[in-house]
Amino acid sequence: MRDDQRRQHLVDSNPWWRAASAGEDPTAWITHQRILRSRQDYDLGYRPGILDDVRTGPITDLLIVLTGPRRIGKSVALLDTAAELCARPDLDPRQVVYLPCDGMSAQDVRRCLVLARELTRAIDFDQPQPQPRVWLLDEISGVSGWTATLKLARDTTDFGGDTVIATGSRWAADEDVQGNLLAGRAGTTPGRRTRLLLPMTFRDYMTASRRQTPPLDAVHVSDLQSPEVARALDAIAFDVDAYDLAWQDYLTCGGFPRAVAEHTRNGVVSDNYLGDLKSWLRTDVDPEGPQDSVPRLLSTLAERATSPLNIAHTAEELGYSSRSVAERRLNRLVSSHAALWCPRRDGDKIVVGAQSKLYLTDPILASLPSRLRSGMPAPDMTRLTEMAIGVVMARAIDDLEESRWVSGDTIGYARTAREGEVDLAPITVPSPAGPVTTVPLESKWVGHGWKGEARTMTGKYSRGILATKSVLDVSGDVWAVPAPLVALLLQ
Structure with a gap:
C-alpha cells in the first residue's frame, strides 16, 4: 500500500473523526456501519462484556491481546467499543483509532500507526502533552511479524502510553506474544492482558434464547x-427435565451468536452460516485440500472425541500422506480456537508420549459435516456432552488464571491402575485461600444406572461428579448432576 492508500483506509475506517472535526454527532456512523448493520438480522441482544473496562474506564497505558475463532464477533466487539467511546463526553472521538488489518503487511501497520496520529494531531494542540489514543487493531494476528512491530512502537513512540487492543483469530507459535508484548510493554493499568472471546456459554445461550433465567450461580471450580x-x-431438582431439553438444543446449535439466533428464530442453523464456518476452517486449517477435507476431519474427531486420539491411525483413515500432515492440521485447528487438546495427566504433569483427546470447542462444529455432506453421521449427544463439559471446564480454569487456554494448560484426563479413565482429572488452580484442585469430572450422559459408572472415580479420587443426562443425586462421595447444571455451575 502507498501512503495515500493507507490514509484513505484510516479515514474510511474512522468516520467519527470527520464528524468530530465538523461538530456533528460522532455516533451517527453506527447506523450505516456495514458490520453493525448486518448484526441486526440476527441480534438477540447478546453483548459479551469482554471489553467493558475499556469502554467505561480511563484511557491509560494498557495493551490487550483479544483472541478467538473467526465468526465469533471480535470485529463487532471492537466497533461496539468504538461506539461507546465516541459517545463519552470526557473523550474526543479522534482519540479512537480503528484499524482493520486484513491484507496488510508489517510495514503497512507501522506506517498506519504514524499516519493515524498525524491525521488526528488537532486534538494535541494547546495540550501540555499528546492526548492518549485507543487503538483497535482488528485481525492483526494475520500480519507476519505483528508482535515485533507493536513492540518497536511501544518502545520508541507515544504509542507506548496508549490503550491498545490487538485482535486475531489464530494463536501462532511463531509470534512471541509474551516476550514482545506482555513482558513490560502491556502497561501498568490492572486487567487481563490476554483475553478469549469464545462462543456463548450455556448460561449465555439460556439468556439469549430466552429459555429461562438460570437460578444457579457459578462457583469456584x-x-x-x-x-x-x-x-x-x-432446590431446582423439579426442573431437571427442562434443563435437559435446553441442553440438547444448545448441543444442536452451539454458541456462535448467529447460530443461536437462527436456531432460536427458525428452529435450525442455516446451511449458509454452516458454509461460512466451513470456509473459515478450510482457510485456516487445510486451504490446499479438497472441499470435503474439513467436514471429513471434523466428523472423524467428533466420533473419536471420547477416546485418546491415535494420530497415525487418523491420518491413515483420512488419507493423509503422513502423520506429520495430520499433526499440522490438528494443531492449526487448535491455534484457530476450533479445538482444544485434553492431554493425559498424572497430577498436574502431562504424561509425555501419551495420546491426548481432542475436543471441538463448539457443538455446531460437530454437526457441520452431516449437514453439509451427505453420508456423514450426525454427532452423538454423549460425545457432544463430554466435549462441552471439557470446554467449559477449560474456560473456567482460564478465567481463574490468565493465558492457560492459549498455553494448552487447562484440562486433562487420568488413567487408573486398571486402565480405567476419568475424563477431567483434578487440576491445581488459584483461589483466594491459595492453590486448590478442581473437582474431578466424568461425563456419562445417562438417565439411570449411574452408580456403576461412578466406581472408577470412587476408586481413583473418592470424590467427584458424573455429568449425567437427567439424574440428580448428591447423597454420596460421588455425585450425579445433570450436565447442563454442571455447565451452569462452572460458568
Whole structure:
C-alpha cells in the first residue's frame, strides 16, 4: 500500500473523526456501519462484556491481546467499543483509532500507526502533552511479524502510553506474544492482558434464547461439591427435565451468536452460516485440500472425541500422506480456537508420549459435516456432552488464571491402575485461600444406572461428579448432576 492508500483506509475506517472535526454527532456512523448493520438480522441482544473496562474506564497505558475463532464477533466487539467511546463526553472521538488489518503487511501497520496520529494531531494542540489514543487493531494476528512491530512502537513512540487492543483469530507459535508484548510493554493499568472471546456459554445461550433465567450461580471450580451447591441443586431438582431439553438444543446449535439466533428464530442453523464456518476452517486449517477435507476431519474427531486420539491411525483413515500432515492440521485447528487438546495427566504433569483427546470447542462444529455432506453421521449427544463439559471446564480454569487456554494448560484426563479413565482429572488452580484442585469430572450422559459408572472415580479420587443426562443425586462421595447444571455451575 502507498501512503495515500493507507490514509484513505484510516479515514474510511474512522468516520467519527470527520464528524468530530465538523461538530456533528460522532455516533451517527453506527447506523450505516456495514458490520453493525448486518448484526441486526440476527441480534438477540447478546453483548459479551469482554471489553467493558475499556469502554467505561480511563484511557491509560494498557495493551490487550483479544483472541478467538473467526465468526465469533471480535470485529463487532471492537466497533461496539468504538461506539461507546465516541459517545463519552470526557473523550474526543479522534482519540479512537480503528484499524482493520486484513491484507496488510508489517510495514503497512507501522506506517498506519504514524499516519493515524498525524491525521488526528488537532486534538494535541494547546495540550501540555499528546492526548492518549485507543487503538483497535482488528485481525492483526494475520500480519507476519505483528508482535515485533507493536513492540518497536511501544518502545520508541507515544504509542507506548496508549490503550491498545490487538485482535486475531489464530494463536501462532511463531509470534512471541509474551516476550514482545506482555513482558513490560502491556502497561501498568490492572486487567487481563490476554483475553478469549469464545462462543456463548450455556448460561449465555439460556439468556439469549430466552429459555429461562438460570437460578444457579457459578462457583469456584474447587467448590462444585460444597454443601451450598448441594442445597442449590436440591432446590431446582423439579426442573431437571427442562434443563435437559435446553441442553440438547444448545448441543444442536452451539454458541456462535448467529447460530443461536437462527436456531432460536427458525428452529435450525442455516446451511449458509454452516458454509461460512466451513470456509473459515478450510482457510485456516487445510486451504490446499479438497472441499470435503474439513467436514471429513471434523466428523472423524467428533466420533473419536471420547477416546485418546491415535494420530497415525487418523491420518491413515483420512488419507493423509503422513502423520506429520495430520499433526499440522490438528494443531492449526487448535491455534484457530476450533479445538482444544485434553492431554493425559498424572497430577498436574502431562504424561509425555501419551495420546491426548481432542475436543471441538463448539457443538455446531460437530454437526457441520452431516449437514453439509451427505453420508456423514450426525454427532452423538454423549460425545457432544463430554466435549462441552471439557470446554467449559477449560474456560473456567482460564478465567481463574490468565493465558492457560492459549498455553494448552487447562484440562486433562487420568488413567487408573486398571486402565480405567476419568475424563477431567483434578487440576491445581488459584483461589483466594491459595492453590486448590478442581473437582474431578466424568461425563456419562445417562438417565439411570449411574452408580456403576461412578466406581472408577470412587476408586481413583473418592470424590467427584458424573455429568449425567437427567439424574440428580448428591447423597454420596460421588455425585450425579445433570450436565447442563454442571455447565451452569462452572460458568
